[in-house]
Every structure is written in C-alpha cells, then in structure tokens.
Amino acid sequence: MSRLPEVKWAQRVDKVYITVLLPDAKSPKVNLEPDGRFTFSATAGAENHLYELKLDLFDKVNVEESKINLGVRSIFCVIEKAEKEWWKKLLRGDEKTPHYVKVDWDKWADEDSDDVPVDDMDLGGMDFSNFGDFGGMDGTGVEDDMGDDLDDTEDEEQEAVKQDGEVLETKAEAVQSA
Template identity: 70%
Template sequence: MSRHPEVKWAQRVDKVFLTVLLPDAKDAKVKLEPDGTFSFSASAGAENHQYELKLDLFDKVNVEESKINVGVRSIFCIVEKAEPEWWPKLLRGDGKTPHYVKVDWDKWVDEDDDTAGSGPGDMDLGGMDFSKFGGMGGMGGDDMGGMGDFDDSDEDLDLSKAEDEAAEEQDAVKAGVDTSEEKKEATTST
C-alpha cells in the first residue's frame, strides 16, 4: 500500500508552486501532463515506504516551461499555467481537497497583490509585513507619530556666539591647535 506525501501549494496569475514534502526521497519520479495531471512517486524512510500522488490540477499547464527541482527534503515544482488566469482552487472537480494538500502561506500572494511575475510579489522579503508601515516605507503615511509639522525651507539656523566658539574649539582640537593660547590673545587684543 502506498502513502501520500504532504503537498503545499501557492499560485500566481501565470504559475502554480507545488512543494512535495518528502525528506530523503529515493527514485523520485515526477510527471506533468498538458491537461494538468501531476503525478509523483518515490520511496523514503528507513523502510523505503512507497509514496504516490496524482493531482488533477484545475486547468491545463505548459509542460515545456515548467520546472522541477528534486532536493534533499522536498521536491519543488513551478508549474506554468497554459493561460495566465487565477484558479479558484488547485484541483478540478467538486470534491473536497485531500487532507495532505495544504496552502503554502510562505509563497502565497493574493490575486489583488499579484504582479504577474515581476516586482515585489515574487521577492523574498524575509517574512516582513510592510503593510503595517503605512505609505512612506516605515514613516507612517499621514500620521508621523506626533512628530509635528516640519518646514521644508532651507533657511539657515542662527547659532549663538557660545555655540560658534564651541564649534571652533572642537575644530581646533581636531587640528591639534591649543585653543587656550588663542583665547588669551583674543581677550588681550580686544
């Protein structure tokens, strides 16, 4: 008797991501047919249990453009759809989705957020949710967190005489000049 491996899926308007989770799979065989039939078989585990899977995907696929990568812990497939459109579900038919097929929330993008394979929709942002930052990339849109209004003008700020002297003294210290002698000369000449 064969077993079913866990499968995670996500989609974009033009492709479906399928990940078959089966660590240390041996003799993995993956077959994808243009009508959308996805077949998988492999053995795994210490007792070499046989795993098999057949999924009738919602619609037709482009076999030539699809990619499959057999890794140590999983088999990752990028299945290109024949027609770029959102599928209402992964599998065709009216039956309930099998318990071993789950949504891959790490790769999931909502239809409204999809950018058809270009831009932020396909980037790995390390799980960061930028929606909480508002419209200014972390600055918070209209509410600037009580920072008040700022004038964008380029007006110069007037520093007091003491601040000017402190700044000059710091510059002189950096240059290695003894400012105490300069101050004595300045006070005696005035």
C-alpha cells in the same frame, strides 16, 4: 500499499507552485501532462516506503516551460499555466481538497496583491534621485525644537497639583482621572 506525501501549493497569475514534502526521497519520479495531470512517486524512510501522488490540476498547463527541483527535503515544482488566469483552487472537480494538500502561505499571493518586483515597477518616468535629503532630520535644527517641546511636556507632567500645601497628584494623573 503506498502512502501520501504532504503537498503545499501557491499560485501566481501565470504559474502554480507545488512542493511535495518528502525528506530523503529516493528515486523520485514526477510526471506532468498538458491536461493538468500531476503524478509523483518515490520511496523514503528507513523501510523505503512507497509514496505516490496523483493530482488533477484545475486547468491545463505548459509542460515545456514548467520546472522541477529535486531537493533533499522536498520536491519543488514551478508549473506554468497554459492560460494566464487565477485558479479558484488547485484541483479540478467539486470534491473537498484532500487533507494532505495545504496552502503554502510563505509563497501565497492574492489576486489583488502587488507582487511585481520593485525593479520591474513602472514609476511613470519619475526620477526619485532628488529626494535623498529629507528636511528636518539632517541637522537643520528641527529635531532640536522637537526635543524642547518634549522636555517641556515632561516638566509639566512632573509639576504637582497642590491643595492647601499638600501634593494630590501630578497633572498627568489629574488628566487621566478626569
């Protein structure tokens, strides 16, 4: 009888990431069909247990553009979607997601998140090279004035409120108790 490996998944609008977590997998076989059928088999462990996995992905995929990386600790698949759209779940059908299939939160991105790499962002032709010198923190004296204000505040907090020559509390304590 075969065992089920743990699977993690995440998606982008154009691809699905599937990671099969199976350390030291021997003779891994991965098959992907255009209709979204994903199969995996390998042996692992000291007793060479057989691990098998069959997933019916939510929608059709582009097999030719998809990639598989066989690593020592896992098998990582980048599966290109046939249509660029967000899937509402990984698997087709109304059944509950199997217990061995989990979201890969390290790779997850929401539909409305900004996952465009910084180098590819369209800045509308704006040139930010002139914004290198931010005023105030480059020796113009602004930070000196800020430091004086803080020193005055500390001095005021240290002054005591006195009544009949007896120290009752500092101004800061008086404000807190009010």
